[in-house]
Amino acid sequence: MAGKGSRPRPYSISQNQFASNWDNIFNKGKTMQVRVQEKIGTCGCGRSPTGNCIGWHGLSESEYQAKLASYIAEQDKGTTNAG
DSSP states (O other): OOOOSOOOOOOOSSSSHHHHHHHHHHHSSOOOOOSSOSSSSOOSSSSSSSSSSSSSGSSOHHHHHHHHHHHHHHHHHHHHHHO
């Protein structure tokens, strides 16, 4: 007598459907967006005004625009006070 689990379960879907579902879930073979470049300390998302990662890639568009306006205003304030 065979032990418990010695016979494989029957497939409820075809192997092609299984492979398609797997690819849809895990995106195998597809390219993913790369946010950080190879050089440490830089950011590849394109949102950082300094080129160094400051955590802005996770912001929504409206949050990003507000942070950018605040950053520019702070930079302008520093420039006018220095001169």
